[in-house]
Amino acid sequence: MVEKKSAVYDVVVIGGGVVGCAVLRELSRYDLNLLLLERETDLAEGVSKGNSGVIHAGFNVPAGSLKAKTNVAGLGMIYGLAAELGVPHRKTGKLVVALAGEDRGRLEGLKTEGDKSGVPDLELVDEAAIRRLEPLARGRWALYSPHTGIISPYEFTIALAECATQNDARVLLEAPVEAVGFDGGLFRLSTPKGTFAARFVVNSAGPFADDVARLAGIDDYRIFPYRGEYLISDKDCGLRLGMPVYPVPPRDDPGLGIHITPTLEGNIILGPSAEPVDDKRDVASTRKVIARIKAESGRLMPELARISFIHSYAGIRPKLVDPSGKDRFGDFVVEESGLRPGWISLLGIESPGLTSAPAIARMVAGMIGAKTDLRPKPDFNPTRPLRTRFANLGDNERAERVANDADWGEMICRCEHVTRAEVVAALRNPFGARTMDAVKRRTRCGMGRCQGGFCTPRIVKILQDEGVLVERITKRGGGSRLFFGRLKG
Amino acid sequence: MIDTLETHDVVVIGGGPAGLAAALGARRAGAGKVLLVERDRTLGGILNQCVHDGFGLFLYKETISGPEYSERLVEDVVREPIKVETGAMVLDLTPDRVLRINSRSGYRLVRAGAVVLAMGCRERTREMIEIPGTRPAGVFTAGSAQNLVNLQNIRIGNAAVILGSGDIGLIMARRLTFEGVAVKGVFEIMPWASGLERNVRQCLLDFGIPLELRSTVVEIRGRDRVESVVVAKVDGKLMPIPGTESVVPCDTLLLSVGLIPENELSKRAGVALSSLTGGAVVDENCMTSVPGVFSCGNVLHIHDVADWASFEGFAAGESAARYAAGERPAGGTVRIFAGPNVKYALPQLLTAGTAGTEWSFRVARPLRNVQVVVKGKATDKVYARKKFGRLLPSELQKIKVRPAVAEDLEVSCHE
Numbered sequence: 001m002v003e004k005k006s007a008v009y010d011v012v013v014i015g016g017g018v019v020g021c022a023v024l025r026e027l028s029r030y031d032l033n034l035l036l037l038e039r040e041t042d043l044a045e046g047v048s049k050g051n052s053g054v055i056h057a058g059f060n061v062p063a064g065s066l067k068a069k070t071n072v073a074g075l076g077m078i079y080g081l082a083a084e085l086g087v088p089h090r091k092t093g094k095l096v097v098a099l100a101g102e103d104r105g106r107l108e109g110l111k112t113e114g115d116k117s118g119v120p121d122l123e124l125v126d127e128a129a130i131r132r133l134e135p136l137a138r139g140r141w142a143l144y145s146p147h148t149g150i151i152s153p154y155e156f157t158i159a160l161a162e163c164a165t166q167n168d169a170r171v172l173l174e175a176p177v178e179a180v181g182f183d184g185g186l187f188r189l190s191t192p193k194g195t196f197a198a199r200f201v202v203n204s205a206g207p208f209a210d211d212v213a214r215l216a217g218i219d220d221y222r223i224f225p226y227r228g229e230y231l232i233s234d235k236d237c238g239l240r241l242g243m244p245v246y247p248v249p250p251r252d253d254p255g256l257g258i259h260i261t262p263t264l265e266g267n268i269i270l271g272p273s274a275e276p277v278d279d280k281r282d283v284a285s286t287r288k289v290i291a292r293i294k295a296e297s298g299r300l301m302p303e304l305a306r307i308s309f310i311h312s313y314a315g316i317r318p319k320l321v322d323p324s325g326k327d328r329f330g331d332f333v334v335e336e337s338g339l340r341p342g343w344i345s346l347l348g349i350e351s352p353g354l355t356s357a358p359a360i361a362r363m364v365a366g367m368i369g370a371k372t373d374l375r376p377k378p379d380f381n382p383t384r385p386l387r388t389r390f391a392n393l394g395d396n397e398r399a400e401r402v403a404n405d406a407d408w409g410e411m412i413c414r415c416e417h418v419t420r421a422e423v424v425a426a427l428r429n430p431f432g433a434r435t436m437d438a439v440k441r442r443t444r445c446g447m448g449r450c451q452g453g454f455c456t457p458r459i460v461k462i463l464q465d466e467g468v469l470v471e472r473i474t475k476r477g478g479g480s481r482l483f484f485g486r487l488k489g
Numbered sequence: 490m491i492d493t494l495e496t497h498d499v500v501v502i503g504g505g506p507a508g509l510a511a512a513l514g515a516r517r518a519g520a521g522k523v524l525l526v527e528r529d530r531t532l533g534g535i536l537n538q539c540v541h542d543g544f545g546l547f548l549y550k551e552t553i554s555g556p557e558y559s560e561r562l563v564e565d566v567v568r569e570p571i572k573v574e575t576g577a578m579v580l581d582l583t584p585d586r587v588l589r590i591n592s593r594s595g596y597r598l599v600r601a602g603a604v605v606l607a608m609g610c611r612e613r614t615r616e617m618i619e620i621p622g623t624r625p626a627g628v629f630t631a632g633s634a635q636n637l638v639n640l641q642n643i644r645i646g647n648a649a650v651i652l653g654s655g656d657i658g659l660i661m662a663r664r665l666t667f668e669g670v671a672v673k674g675v676f677e678i679m680p681w682a683s684g685l686e687r688n689v690r691q692c693l694l695d696f697g698i699p700l701e702l703r704s705t706v707v708e709i710r711g712r713d714r715v716e717s718v719v720v721a722k723v724d725g726k727l728m729p730i731p732g733t734e735s736v737v738p739c740d741t742l743l744l745s746v747g748l749i750p751e752n753e754l755s756k757r758a759g760v761a762l763s764s765l766t767g768g769a770v771v772d773e774n775c776m777t778s779v780p781g782v783f784s785c786g787n788v789l790h791i792h793d794v795a796d797w798a799s800f801e802g803f804a805a806g807e808s809a810a811r812y813a814a815g816e817r818p819a820g821g822t823v824r825i826f827a828g829p830n831v832k833y834a835l836p837q838l839l840t841a842g843t844a845g846t847e848w849s850f851r852v853a854r855p856l857r858n859v860q861v862v863v864k865g866k867a868t869d870k871v872y873a874r875k876k877f878g879r880l881l882p883s884e885l886q887k888i889k890v891r892p893a894v895a896e897d898l899e900v901s902c903h904e
Contacts, residue, residue: 236756281712284623311616313624395589399596406593411528411578415753419591436626451614456629457636460643470643475626479713482626483637484644487668 009035011368012189012198014177014212016043018153018357019349020204021160026361028167030374035198036161036169037191039176039208041477042433043161044154044441047206047350050228050283050315052261052269054244055079055089055149056352059114059122060256066332068117070356070363075119075147077358082151084382085159088264092243094148095130097139097300103248107143110249114145121146136301137245148244150264153354154441158429160357162384165430167377173431174477177205180216187216187342200368204346207280207318213345218337221347225280226254226317228272229289234449235266237307247300254321254328256351258296260304265416265444268307270297272315276323283314310449320348332356334363342371387425387442391417412462413455415448423459427466434468437476497524497572498813499806500588500601502579502754505534506795507786507802508607509562514806515605516569520813523571524599526590528578532566533559534609535632536795538639541660543687547796558795582758584779602813603781605805606755606769610787612657613747615709620652622709625716631657631745638664646741650718651675652706656684656793656883658745663692665743673737674699676706676720678727681855683747685793685883706742707734715740750788758782765833766790772821772838773846775805776812780820783809790835790849793885797849823894826866828901830856832882844893850900852880859902863890866897 011027013020016038024036040046055078058071082089098107107124114122123144125133130142161171172193181188186197205212210223233239246259255274262268273289290312298304320330333347344367346360353360368374390398390408402409407421426442427434436452439445439459446452446459460482463473471485499515501508504527512525531537536544539555546552549561566573577592586601612630627646629637635657637643649670651658654677662672675693680702682689693700701720707729708719722733750768752760761770761778768789769777777784785805786798812818821838825848834850850861859880863873873890880886880902888900 236753285621287619287621287707290619290621309616309619310614312619312621395596395598398591402591402593402596409591409593409596410576411580411591414528414578417580450611451616453612453614453630453633456633457641460637460641475713480626481714482645484647487638487642487644 007033008186008197008199009033010198010372011200011202012037012187012196013202013204014189015203015205015209016040016157016161016171016173017046017048017204017206018044018157018160018354019346019360020202021157021164022357022361023202023204023364024164024169024171025160026358026365027368028164028169029376029380030365031377032374034164034169035196036164036171037175037177037189037196038171038173041173041435041474042438042441043171043431044157045476047316047318048157048354049154049441050230050313051153051351051354052244052259052272053150053153053263053354054094054261055151056355057094057114057122057145057148058117058119058352059110059143059145060249061352062329063113063116066334067352067356070332070359071352072118073359074352074356078151078355079149081358082156085156085163085384086386087151087156087159089149089151090264091147091149092262093133093144093146094244094246095134095137096143096246096248097130097137098141098248099139099299101140104141106248107141110143119145134242134245136239136241136303138301150244150262151354152264156354158442159384162430163382166381166384171431173433177212177215199372200342200344202344202346202364204349206349207316209318209345209347216337216340216343218339218343218345221320221333222322223318223348224321224323225277225282226274226319226323227277227282227314228255228274228317229285229293229314230269230271230312231290231293231309232263232311232313233268233307234310237268239268239303239307240266241268245300247296254319254323255317258293260297260301268304270294270304274317280316283316285312285314310451317350318348319350332360334360336367344368388422390419390422412458413443413445413448415450415454416444418443418445418455420462423462424466427463434463434466435474435476436482494587494598494600496600496602497522498602499605499809500524500526500599501605501607501806502526502582503534503607503609503786503788504529504532504573504575505607505609505786505798506536506558506562507609507788507798508534508605509559509566510799510802511605511607511785511806511809512571513562513565513569514803515810516571517803518807518810520810523569525566525571525573526577526579527573527575530576532563532573532575538635539660540639541664544795547794548799555795562799579754582754584759586781603783603809605809606777606782606784606788607786607802608751608754608788610748610791611751612744613749615744618746620706620709623712625709625711625714627711627715627740628709628742628744631655631661631743634743635661635664638668644668646670648673648739649741649743650706650737650739651743651745653677653744653746654682654684654689654700655745655747656688658743659684659688659692661743661745662698663696666696666698670741672698673739674701676701676704678703678705678723681882683883686881705729709742715742718742748787748791750790752788755782755784755788760784763833763837765827766835770837771835772818772840773836773843774808774818775801775836776808776818776820781812790833793883797885824897826897826899828899830854830902831900834900839894841895842893845889845891847887847889848900849885849887851885852882852902854882856880856902856904859904861886861888861900861902863888863898863900866899868896872898
């Protein structure tokens with residue numbers, strides 16, 4: 001669909017990750033004409049899908065930094081927001097464990113920093129308390145953070161955008177910004193889907209935010225991609241992990257160290273590593289790092305040695321820290337360009353960006369509100385259409401649904417118990433995301449132990465029933481085609 | 490809404506070569522109400538996508554295609570008063586044999602006098618063997634590819650590498666060649682092929698497709714679609730040997746790296762599983778550790794040919810019918826162990842005093858001029874002995890134990 005009429009948007013958000021979608025949702029409270037441009041075939045295709053999904057409390061970052069401020073503020077908002085949007089989440093608590101007694105000092109340092117930032121209820125605990133809090137964890141001492149939690153980062157991102165869409169914001173996929181012009185006090189953003197005029201631009205393009213800024217003639221920052229590799233276990237791995245368990249942050253690690261995190265479904269995630277890479281889209285797994293992840297997490301939790309993994313993946317951190325330089329810490333940048341007033345840059349939003357996103361969104365709304373009149377919409381709807389999972393329903397509810405719509409009776413994913421009704425609903429999402437990965441992230445099809453062996457041929461059929469030609473079926477858009485058409489015969 | 494439980498004498502879960510036979514077996518042994526639940530829209534299971542020839546030599550004394558084999562069993566099933574339900578998936582099985590079944594015609598709970606597990610198997614994935622690299626489109630398990638090619642008429646690629654020499658991978662090498670897809674080679678980590686010898690010959694050698702033993706894929710490359718794979722030789726510990734890597738350009742990687750009995754439901758019911766077979770621990774009646782729950786076919790252990798899965802199905806169905814009618818076998822107390830050179834022997838348990846049982850076993854590595862011996866663990870008494878010119882891990886073998894047995898046994902294989 002190519003844009004014909006040249007409507008003027010009050011705000012165009014570039015980038016459909018968690019930060020961009022949080023900004024879009026926050027701004028959709030007001031009487032504004034909003035558009036979000038995403039280069040990929042779905043939301044949350046970048047940084048927001050490849051992370052630990054931890055709601056951070058805010059003690060891992062220096063007090064006084066924007067990271068700390070937005071993290072602590074975000075922590076105060078995110079649980080309520082997730083509940084409002086119906087996104088599965090859980091306040092689990094978290095342990096940072098010191099295996100050696102001499103690391104107790106490091107834990108005290110983290111606590112002091114957290115206390116300064118206003119992180120609530122941090123507590124230094126001993127071996128016995130560690131066992132009681134998380135029987136799988138071990139260590140001499142630990143920092144216990146009761147307000148840390150877990151959330152599905154891509155579900156949260158999609159939910160934020162669905163809510164915004166419901167409040168009349170517009171989302172365009174496969175719309176990378178290729179050029180930025182200026183005309184009559186407006187930004188003109190050129191994409192393959194048309195050129196869009198905007199009074200304000202919010203650049204939340206993650207790893208690509210510096211490239212996008214350069215299109216607007218802003219060349220203040222450079223983003224360095226750091227890859228983080230992960231392993232994820234089967235849900236039935238035999239271990240029930242209650243809360244994330246982190247090591248004392250290794251001094252030479254640009255991340256928080258390889259940690260162990262439960263998912264809401266019961267899988268265990270190990271990782272991530274943190275290595276600078278050259279390519280902002282390089283999310284390959286390597287034999288070396290997989291071995292390192294197993295070894296390091298095994299030291300934290302020896303029981304992990306007997307579990308098997310169903311998937312490996314990697315994510316990218318968009319850091320403002322040059323790996324060859326001396327600086328170890330890079331703060332978030334949330335600022336309006338001096339050169340291009342009305343252009344708001346959100347740069348270097350890596351961890352704890354997921355937790356900070358609602359607070360950053362509010363900051364952005366404040367910055368825009370300082371320059372233009374923000375009128376709250378009386379009919380703003382803070383929720384989104386509820387998504388029902390067959391797997392989570394009781395017998396009576398299941399029977400009732402199938403009786404009303406037979407699509408609830410057709411099982412598509414054997415591992416996660418996903419029905420045709422859920423797949424069809426996912427394919428009819430308001431953004432038009434119709435890739436295999438878009439279905440996977442919305443339904444959990446293919447996330448189980450068979451990794452799509454059973455559901456792939458079935459989803460391929462449904463996609464065709466929904467009007468997608470077989471040669472147009474892709475894993476995640478672009479050149480990721482699954483097939484080369486029909487066989488003759 | 491759900492208050493009345495529908496009841497059946499025997500419920501068979503899975504309508505493939507084992508499940509179809511189990512339903513027939515249950516009828517033969519006198520079960521009145523038999524329900525056969527199949528999650529696909531048609532009966533036949535994996536046979537439907539196996540359009541090649543080579544089925545039925547033992548059951549029908551001739552070789553026919555997978556769909557023909559299934560058709561013959563289905564013809565027998567529909568002649569019987571067996572309630573067949575397709576497009577229906579069993580989501581849960583309790584230890585007291587209550588099943589939760591979902592289908593387009595409704596979601597309901599069913600109670601069974603006896604249950605036969607015949608859910609078959611699933612394929613090992615890329616992640617289970619931990620192939621590093623990118624995650625592009627174009628990586629398929631061989632069975633999924635077979636479904637897409639044979640049942641949906643879809644072209645999955647133009648140039649393929651096949652990792653693993655399982656039977657489905659071998660069959661697909663030939664199938665893709667027929668469809669004009671360049672098959673660059675089959676790479677097998679072990680020093681021997683894991684599929685049947687006839688498949689190596691008829692699917693690879695006859696078409697000039699190279700089979701590289703002691704080799705594996707160490708990396709997948711390509712951001713959006715597979716662009717190449719890196720293959721390397723492995724050492725005696727199956728670890729890649731540095732310096733032996735080579736890049737094979739391709740757009741498709743098929744994985745035929747093993748099958749896993751699909752025992753999710755069995756686990757829910759509390760069925761004890763064997764680490765050697767991946768399937769249930771059973772006695773000579775195919776009964777699992779949960780009374781009234783029986784297992785057969787690929788969900789019990791991976792078979793080499795469909796016929797044996799069917800024979801096991803007949804037996805399990807018959808036992809299930811007898812159980813449903815109130816017969817309570819004593820249950821296996823004699824344990825059977827896999828000894829030297831034997832990967833596993835089945836059943837793992839035997840009712841003390843039973844005579845004349847036939848066992849299945851697989852060897853752990855290829856062997857020539859060997860003698861298979863079944864011996865008493867305590868007494869060293871030889872219960873059975875059989876000579877074989879050659880034994881391959883890909884082949885399921887049988888041995889008959891005639892005398893009555895009252896002590897733990899070991900099956901071993903000696904050159």
